[in-house]
Amino acid sequence: MTRSNVILLTIVVLIATLPLFGGAYALRLGTIACMYAILALSWNVVGGLAGYPSFATAAFFGFGAYTCGVLLSRDVSMAFAVPVAGIASFVLAASLGAALLRLRGHYFAIASLSLIEVFRELVNNATDLTGGGMGLNIPLGAGSGVMTDATFYFVSMWGVLLATTLMVIIVGGSKLGFGLACIRQNETAANMIGLNATLYKSVAFGLSACFVGAAGGIYAAWVHYIDPSDVFDILYSVKPIVMALIGGLGSPLGVLLGAFVYLGLEEVVWRNYIQIHSGVLGVLIVLLLLFLPHGLMSVRSRLLAWRLKHV
Amino acid sequence: MLAAQVLINALVLGCLYACIAIGFSLVWGVLNVINLIHGSFIVLGAYLAWGLYQSLHLSPWYALVIAAPLFFCLGYIVQRVVLNRVITAPVLVTLTLTFGLDLILNNAMIYFFKADYRKLTLSPPMGSVSLFGVVVPVDRLLATAFALALTGILYLILRRLKVGRAIVAVRLDRDAAVLMGVNVKSIYAIAFGLGAALAGCAGVLMALIFPISPLTSSAYLGKAFVVCVLGGLGSVSGALAGGILLALIEGIGSATIGPAHATTLSFILLIVFLILRPQGLLGRRGFE
Numbered sequence: 001m002t003r004s005n006v007i008l009l010t011i012v013v014l015i016a017t018l019p020l021f022g023g024a025y026a027l028r029l030g031t032i033a034c035m036y037a038i039l040a041l042s043w044n045v046v047g048g049l050a051g052y053p054s055f056a057t058a059a060f061f062g063f064g065a066y067t068c069g070v071l072l073s074r075d076v077s078m079a080f081a082v083p084v085a086g087i088a089s090f091v092l093a094a095s096l097g098a099a100l101l102r103l104r105g106h107y108f109a110i111a112s113l114s115l116i117e118v119f120r121e122l123v124n125n126a127t128d129l130t131g132g133g134m135g136l137n138i139p140l141g142a143g144s145g146v147m148t149d150a151t152f153y154f155v156s157m158w159g160v161l162l163a164t165t166l167m168v169i170i171v172g173g174s175k176l177g178f179g180l181a182c183i184r185q186n187e188t189a190a191n192m193i194g195l196n197a198t199l200y201k202s203v204a205f206g207l208s209a210c211f212v213g214a215a216g217g218i219y220a221a222w223v224h225y226i227d228p229s230d231v232f233d234i235l236y237s238v239k240p241i242v243m244a245l246i247g248g249l250g251s252p253l254g255v256l257l258g259a260f261v262y263l264g265l266e267e268v269v270w271r272n273y274i275q276i277h278s279g280v281l282g283v284l285i286v287l288l289l290l291f292l293p294h295g296l297m298s299v300r301s302r303l304l305a306w307r308l309k310h311v
Numbered sequence: 312m313l314a315a316q317v318l319i320n321a322l323v324l325g326c327l328y329a330c331i332a333i334g335f336s337l338v339w340g341v342l343n344v345i346n347l348i349h350g351s352f353i354v355l356g357a358y359l360a361w362g363l364y365q366s367l368h369l370s371p372w373y374a375l376v377i378a379a380p381l382f383f384c385l386g387y388i389v390q391r392v393v394l395n396r397v398i399t400a401p402v403l404v405t406l407t408l409t410f411g412l413d414l415i416l417n418n419a420m421i422y423f424f425k426a427d428y429r430k431l432t433l434s435p436p437m438g439s440v441s442l443f444g445v446v447v448p449v450d451r452l453l454a455t456a457f458a459l460a461l462t463g464i465l466y467l468i469l470r471r472l473k474v475g476r477a478i479v480a481v482r483l484d485r486d487a488a489v490l491m492g493v494n495v496k497s498i499y500a501i502a503f504g505l506g507a508a509l510a511g512c513a514g515v516l517m518a519l520i521f522p523i524s525p526l527t528s529s530a531y532l533g534k535a536f537v538v539c540v541l542g543g544l545g546s547v548s549g550a551l552a553g554g555i556l557l558a559l560i561e562g563i564g565s566a567t568i569g570p571a572h573a574t575t576l577s578f579i580l581l582i583v584f585l586i587l588r589p590q591g592l593l594g595r596r597g598f599e
Contacts (some may be wrong), residue, residue, distance in 0.1 A: 051401075053401070055406075099586050100585075102586065103585055105402045106339070106343070106345055107540075107585055109345065109402055109406055110345065110536055110540065111581075111586075113536075118575060118578045121572075121574050121578065122575060124571075125571050125572060125575065234529075238410055241407055277418075278414045278418045279417075279422070282411040282412060282413070282416075283411070284411070285407060285408065285411025286393065286408060286412060286415070289397060289400075290393070290396055290397065290408075293397075293400070
């Protein structure tokens with residue numbers, strides 16, 4: 001295991017100690033931090049490793065949320081519903097991926113973007129199952145106090161984050177990760193030397209959707225009410241990209257740190273400028289892409305180069 | 312009779328869809344950038360028409376004349392200041408960047424105009440004409456005529472003017488265009504400006520027909536996506552064909568399986584088209 005992966009895993013394990021000294025607010029923030037980290041790390045498998053500009057994160061987040069939400073409102077236990085949401089997302093994404101991932105560049109970007117619209121409209125119109133535009137109320141859990149609840153959802157989300165981290169590390173060191181890197185660099189050449197690119201890409205797409213779907217499921221149980229415009233929000237697709245760009249594409253540790261930095265920025269902005277928060281997010285995106293296109297991880301090496309030059 | 316009405320509605324709406332999509336298609340074709348600000352430009356154009364009518368009682372037809380140069384300048388500046396810096400970057404970067412710009416513009420509109428829906432109501436209203444039992448509102452008909460005129464003007468610019476030929480040259484072969492002495496950065500800015508101007512004018516026309524709110528920008532963007540993919544990129548006639556096809560499918564879909572499913576249908580069609588025929592109906596040709 002590389003050094004950065006050891007650091008990555010250590011950070012994730014350290015996060016688990018949060019309930020020991022955090023109040024309800026810290027737990028809420030911690031749950032969101034875990035969720036963002038799951039989305040960003042998952043996106044990185046397709047967007048960072050394979051280099052496919054996927055905007056489908058929100059589609060699978062919403063799909064997972066609704067799968068879990070519908071199951072929970074039918075009195076299925078959460079321990080069953082969340083894994084089902086994850087597995088269903090995997091199967092759906094892998095089979096959709098087999099068709100969509102034949103597209104490249106802009107075409108793939110739009111196709112993945114329009115998946116969100118398709119899913120949202122389908123959920124909107126399946127009123128009997130999902131409540132349509134009215135949204136879906138999800139029954140409260142056992143309800144044994146605010147802190148117990150907060151801790152429970154934090155630990156669940158953290159569990160998915162741990163699983164995501166392990167998946168990312170395993171993929172990074174495996175034949176799959178190597179194949180994805182080959183696809184990013186030159187797909188035609190990778191195909192020519194006998195790499196089954198379609199299979200690799202579909203599995204990667206499925207894996208990236210799987211944990212996103214599970215996170216969506218926990219999110220649904222956590223907030224107790226979801227509606228299509230909330231969980232199929234395109235921002236769930238864009239935020240992970242921004243996080244990955246902040247941290248530096250392709251590096252899981254960078255992506256994780258990017259997610260935390262992003263959450264910090266968002267929290268400060270939300271608290272102070274609620275009316276213009278999405279505009280501030282836009283400014284952040286523009287500045288980031290113009291002035292720091294290789295992310296925070298590149299600052300260190302740039303500083304190092306600068307210092308060497310000026311010794 | 313119902314069939315004739317559906318057909319006429321589709322033709323009218325299709326020309327408007329083409330007008331929404333054509334600037335988007337131009338930018339995508341020439342700059343290879345998916346311009347996610349397009350929807351917000353359209354809404355901004357609609358607000359311009361609404362504001363001018365509300366404050367000065369200026370008819371939307373005059374608003375068109377004001378919107379075109381104004382939006383051209385806006386687009387030109389955005390391209391010069393921001394987008395030209397990353398124009399050679401991968402898709403992900405340009406796409407995310409225009410999304411960021413869109414967030415800024417859209418949030419600014421929500422801040423200044425609020426998210427309420429508004430409607431530009433002409434007084435006196437224009438009424439409607441009916442011919443052989445097919446009814447068409449006059450404002451819709453006029454908007455369609457203007458939309459057609461706008462697409463016609465773009466066609467002429469690309470066909471007849473030197474700058475238009477330069478745009479087509481850059482689209483067909485950037486490197487060869489540079490060798491022929493075309494200033495690519497400036498052409499990019501002009502093309503983006505044209506795209507923005509068309510979006511602004513489309514917005515003015517939309518204000519006549521649909522309610523205005525910053526929240527509708529993504530719907531316009533979605534239509535532009537579908538029309539572009541259906542018709543083929545960067546082709547004026549392709550945008551027209553795509554617009555009419557989309558309107559027809561939506562119309563027939565609404566009439567047969569219910570209006571709630573029209574959007575789903577169009578997006579599913581989009582995905583199917585992307586997979587089976589990504590070059591669109593009219594194939595990969597220049598601006599014709």
